[in-house]
Amino acid sequence: xxxxxxxxxxxxxxxxxxxxxxxxxGPDVIICAGESAxxxxxxxxDQLLWQDGSVSPMITAxxxxxxxxxxxxECGFAHDEVIVDxxxxxxxxxxxxxxxxxxxxxxxxxxxxxAAQYVWSTGDTNSSIDxxxxxxxxxxxxxxxxxxSDVVHVDPSDDCGQLTQYFIPNIFSPNGDHVNxxxxxYFNDDAEVISVIGDIxxxxxxHVFGSHVHPFTWDGDxxxxxxxxxxxxxxxxxxxxxxxxxxxxEVIGDVTLMR
Numbered sequence: 001x002x003x004x005x006x007x008x009x010x011x012x013x014x015x016x017x018x019x020x021x022x023x024x025x026g027p028d029v030i031i032c033a034g035e036s037a038x039x040x041x042x043x044x045x046d047q048l049l050w051q052d053g054s055v056s057p058m059i060t061a062x063x064x065x066x067x068x069x070x071x072x073x074e075c076g077f078a079h080d081e082v083i084v085d086x087x088x089x090x091x092x093x094x095x096x097x098x099x100x101x102x103x104x105x106x107x108x109x110x111x112x113x114x115a116a117q118y119v120w121s122t123g124d125t126n127s128s129i130d131x132x133x134x135x136x137x138x139x140x141x142x143x144x145x146x147x148x149s150d151v152v153h154v155d156p157s158d159d160c161g162q163l164t165q166y167f168i169p170n171i172f173s174p175n176g177d178h179v180n181x182x183x184x185x186y187f188n189d190d191a192e193v194i195s196v197i198g199d200i201x202x203x204x205x206x207h208v209f210g211s212h213v214h215p216f217t218w219d220g221d222x223x224x225x226x227x228x229x230x231x232x233x234x235x236x237x238x239x240x241x242x243x244x245x246x247x248x249x250e251v252i253g254d255v256t257l258m259r
Contacts, residue, residue: 019076020046025069028083029061032145036062037084039069046073051081089114091141095152101160102243105130108152110139117142156245163243164191168234168251173258174220183255184217185236192241201233208232220257229259 023042031037041048041057048055051068061067061084068081093110100106109128110118118127121138131137134156140149165188172183183200187193198216200209208222216236220227236251 017073017075020044020071020073020078022078023069023071023080025067025080025082028085030085030087030144031061032087036060039067039082041069041071044071046071087143087145089116089143090146091116091143091148093139093141093148093150095137095139095150097153097155099155099157100131100134101157102163103132104160105132106154107131108137108139108154110141110150112141112143114143160243164188164193164240164247166191166238168236168253169255170253171256171258172220174226175259182217182219183234183257184215185238185251186215187240192243194239194241194246195237196239197237199235201235202227203231203233205233226259227257229257231256 021042021044025039029037037060039059039061043057048057049070049072050056050059051066052059059067059069061082064084064086066081066083068079070077070079072078089112091112095108095110098106098108107128107130108120111127116127118125119140119142120126120129121136122129122131129137131154134154136151136153138149138151140147167186169180169183169186172180174181174183185196185198193214195212196214196216197212198210198218199207200218202208208227209218211218231254233252233254236249238247238249238251240247240249
């Protein structure tokens with residue numbers, strides 16, 4: 001008598017699942033107003049969960065906030081977040097019309113309180129430039145989201161100390177003592193005189209002397225004869241530069257001749 005014994009066998013398949021790998025959504029993002037950025041999740045079969053509850057593999061970031069993504073499975077989770085800001089740095093340039101005097105240096109400043117690029121009509125790319133002459137100066141300021149341009153007019157000032165100045169004495173004494181012997185018009189050392197036309201008249205309006213030569217001088221004679229003491233009228237036509245433009249000026253006055 002014998003017994004037949006059967007043997008039953010079974011197997012278990014054991015698989016290992018890893019905790020979701022760490023990941024990065026990228027650096028913080030700055031977007032322009034009205035624009036958006038796409039935040040992309042890594043490729044995975046694990047569960048996705050964005051901060052707003054969505055589970056899609058990507059999300060559109062169009063508001064100023066923190067966006068976060070959690071990837072999870074039975075073994076754990078991985079998490080990352082990114083801050084999205086909206087660029088509100090709108091450049092402003094408002095340069096009023098300005099005036100400049102000869103020899104002066106004027107600074108035109110378009111500096112913004114945030115990072116920007118600058119291009120002047122002079123070719124300069126600094127935020128401010130120094131100028132020395134009148135004219136129109138254009139500036140364009142550019143940021144990542146905005147661009148603005150402006151033009152400033154720089155005109156010659158009427159309120160400057162003149163480059164050319166002159167002095168006309170009101171008395172002279174042509175008596176041969178070498179002191180104040182001649183009458184003339186005297187200019188400063190830096191004067192830019194183009195021409196001087198002068199005429200002298202006696203008290204009755206008779207023309208007694210004339211000259212187109214610079215410097216103008218009169219020794220008190222008429223036809224090589226000394227004129228009598230008295231008051232004489234002069235008339236000058238001056239052409240000179242004031243540093244910004246050529247000026248023609250008529251000057252009339254009187255001088256006393258003493259012996």
